[in-house]
Each structure stands twice: as structure tokens, then as C-alpha cells.
Amino acid sequence: LPAEVAYPVDILEDSPEGHQAAAQAYYDSLRERAPTAAEIFPLPTGEQVKLETSSLCFCTVYRDEPQHKILVLVSPQDTKTVVAVYLKESWWSTEDVLRTSDPTRKGLMKVRSFGERIVLFILNVIIFGKLERSLDDEDMFFLPHPAKEQAKILWRDGAAIGFYSTKMKGSLCGNGTNACYQLPVFDTVFVRKKCRRQGLGTAMLQDFCDTFQEEEALGVSCPISPTMYQVLRQFLLACPAHRGRLWEVEPPGAWGQRANIWLKVYLQEARLPEGSIAQPGCTGEDMSRPRQTLQDDRLVQCDHGESHKVEQWCVIPWPSSLFCDLLAFV
Template structure:
């Protein structure tokens, strides 16, 4: 009997010949069984240097006539500089870039990314051969940062949302953004990111977030209507059990409000903790989410509302609050809002 377990870069093979004789081999991953997230070293500078050397060779014409890339449609794209683009991975560190191949017929569509001296389809970069990479996993390695970038900037930013002709890409996350990727059946299907309490609200300001904030969230279209959005909200709340207040970045889309409603109906204990916030999240910049949902539905003349069967359709946040110039100013109603906020924390509102 042979049992295989894939663990990071080693393949562990156990051979059992009898009850007393066993043999264990540790072998490297076969290249055909691993994806970039499994094999990329945590060496962004080395990757950048190797990519630049490759790009320079194409620009000089050394490889332009021999290299082609075959698309899933069967079309072949010649690897030449007119079909290549450099995209910055991080909002705050533009020197770190990925080299991507675009479709010559639609230069806004990315079809492949250059990693480890090879071209990879975008869908393959979102896959893993490591069975332990499952569920919500904190982004830590360089390879996981690339997966986060592709989900955020390429998949959501280009492939799975409506675009204006002049709208190019969704804004990348900062280099040290705290985020979790949702892995399912060997593929990355979503993510959410957090603004940590005490982290800066943005460039050019000294204001810091006063509470943890659920900033961006995305679930791929083919994986929606499966409770993944509410699962990420539950994970966010469980990550900060000691905090009395947690933020959700403003503005919140109607689709995300449906997910929040479903979550708060299921987890009534979180109704007093979740607030729609503007940075840095002072009491004058918060609105209790459950109260807003309750009041909105109570205003309906017939006392009822129609909710889509799928509460996660379009689960994403198309705006990141940290991209602004800084915190907004308190208004003259701050003291009234603070008292109102404290009252909400101790009030249980009935289900709509």
C-alpha cells in the first residue's frame, strides 16, 4: 500500500511491506504537480530581477521570433513587447511588478503571468496542489501575495465586473495588507482584507484606525450562493473576540448588505458589534449596521420585503476606504451620535 501526502515542497511516500518493515521517502514535488503558490520562493527582488532580464531579452529581439503562447481557444500569441505589460503588485510599493501577457485583440484582458521563468495561465496561478491549503488562510508568502493580487486586480478588477471603457484596473492592496484567501477544492475562490486597529488610514495622514475594519471582500461568481460571504464575516468577528466594536468599510454595496443581513440574522450576538465606518472610525463616523437594516425594512409600507434567494450575488466591495487622503472631519452632531452608538450596543432589535 502506498500513501501520499503533499506537504509544502516535499512529497512524503510511505511504503508498508509488512507490519515490521516500512520505508519512508521524501521527494521533491514534481513540476507537473505543483503550481506557483506551492513552489515560489519568498524572494520578490530575485523574481523582479529575473523578470527584467527576460523582458529585456524580448525587447532586444533575441527571443521574439521563437516564443509563442497558446491560449485555451487554440489561438497563439507571439511573446513580444507589444503584448506585455508590467503591473505593480502593491499600491504603496510600485517598484514590485508582475509581467503579464495580454490578449492582442483585447489588451485589457490578462491571459498569463510570467513566474519562475515560465508563463502561467491566470487560472493556474489561482490553484494549489497542497491539500493543507484549504479554507480561509492568512496571506503570508510571496506566492500568496500574487494570488491576492490576481483575485483583486485581475479577476475582480477585469474579468468579473462591468467596466467603463476608460476604467483600467482595481486598486491593488498595500504590501503589508492583512488579508485571508479562501481556498476550496484546490483553488482560490475569494478573499477579504482587514485594516488593523492602529494602522494608518492612508498616505499623507497620521490618523490611525480606532477599530479593526473589514475593508474589502470578494467571492468569485461561480462560488457565490454557497454561504462563503457569511463565512468570511464570521471569521472576521471570531478573529477579534475582545473588541466590542468592529467596522465594515463605507460605502457598503446593496449586495453586501444582503450578506450582512443574513449573517446578523444567523448570529444575533454580533448585531451590536458591526458598524459601517469611515476612517478612522470614531463614534461620529459609525452607523450600526443592524439598526440601518431594521429601520430600512420597517419603513416599507407593507411591512415586508423581497430578498433574493441568493444573498451573495455580487459579493464585493468596489471601493477601499483607505485610498482617500485622510480621515474625514467630525461634524457638529458628534456627541449626539456617540450617545446613540452606546445605546445601540445594549439594545437587541427584533428580526425584520
């Protein structure tokens, strides 16, 4: 694409219904065409994919509003891999959907427009959920965010490279319940593989804490993986003012459903012999294997999907006075 061409996030109107109607009309037109008249979509890899209904499907954009869908093109070799999205009466590769021609899009920016919701969906469901997720017995599919989920996208060098979402204080914990979150909760987060090991996980935590400066207590969705604890440890060592604010929480986050993260980090390290070395795979922000767990009616990603290299660190004896201070948090 020419450099001056705007990308979908820059030009999509805030009209999910209108967009879906256009996508449905296009899909219906393909069904009426003769097989020999199939168009070709060229992938960045050089592969060419036929635009025919057998290679197309509609994906639900929002978990709580299944009527809103987008039309996607899948790879003939792997029907679970989305290679392009139909937007503004044109096909765009998934990488181009994540790009922007707006120079003001940089850093962490709140998701506001329909176009940004599409970018969040692509990062969440397609990039993380299908392409960059480690598949093992503990992993589960990552569901789309609700339509009004509070989230921020991380923009750098003209492209979206990550996101984090927040459960807002006072928002419902899930469908079928009247319980509401009693504090803001750092819920899902992801950074693309190519951008990991650059301290972006701790940067997102800092942004989360700064966003809710007036709140005395902030949550991080339970359970927290060992690698995420290392990110939190690094963050809290560098920012002691937040040690009494961050809590591992289960919905809705009442006092009986909270555990102080700084205290848990201390107790975890106190169980290691003095002078021992932490396991190499759990240093710094080594979060290359995002995980998630089913909680209520939602999936919670527990790792932050990016890494920051730290050579190694030693467990240092903690003074008893610090332990007493930590106990005061619970």
C-alpha cells in the same frame, strides 16, 4: 500541466526583488530577438499568443511599493485582459497561478508568502478588476492592496476562489495622514462568479468576527451597498451575538464615524409596509455586482462578490422592545 507539478504559489521564494530581476532579464532578452523567432504561449482556450514585447507589460503588485512589479502577457484582442504571468522563469496562465498542489491549502488562510501575495493580486486586480467586474458608471478600478495588508484567501478544491482584507486596529488610514483605525475593519472582499450563491460571504463575515473575538466593536467599510446590507442582515439574524459589534465606519472609526448596522437594517425594513416583499434582486447574498468607492487614498470594495440563493422573505413587525435595544447601540 501534470498533476504532480507544483504551482507558483507552492514554489515561489519570498524574494520579490529576485523575481523582478529575472522577469526584467527575460523581457530584455525578448527585445533582442528577431521578430521571426517569437515563441508561442498556448491558452487553455486553444488560442496561441506570441511572446513578444508588444504583448507584455509590467504590473505593480503593491499600491504602496510601486517598485515591485510582475511581468504579464495580455490578449492581442484586448490589451486590458491578462492571460498569463511570468513566474519562476516560466509562463503560467492566470488560472494556473490561482491553483495549488498543496492539499493543506483549503478554507480561509492568511496571506503570508510572496506567492500568496501574487495570488491575492491576481484575484483582486486581474480576475475581479478586469474579468468579473460589472462595468457601469458607479464602478471604479480596484487598486492593488498595500504590501502589508492583512488578508485571507479562500481555497477550495486546489484553487483560490476568493479573499477578504482587513484594516487592522492601529494601522494608518492612508498616506499623508497620522490617523489610525480605532477598530478592525472588514474592508475588501471578493468571490469568483462560479462560486457564488453558496453562503461564502456570510462565512467570511463569521471568520472576521471570530478572528477578533476580544474586540467589542468591529467595522465594515463605508459605504455599504443595499446588497451587502442583505448579507449582513442574514448574518446578524443567524448570529445575534454580533448585532452590537458590527458598525458601518468611516476612517478612522471614532464613535462619531460609526453607525450600528443592525439598527440600520431595522430602520430600512421599518420603512417598508408590513407584509411587503423585498425586491427580488436584493435577497440573501445577491452580490453579483461588486462595487467600490474612493475613500482617502484607497479604493474600498463594498460588495462581497458572491451570492446565496434565498427565494423571498417577508418583512415581519419588529417589537418596540427590540427597537429600544437597538437604540442602545448608538
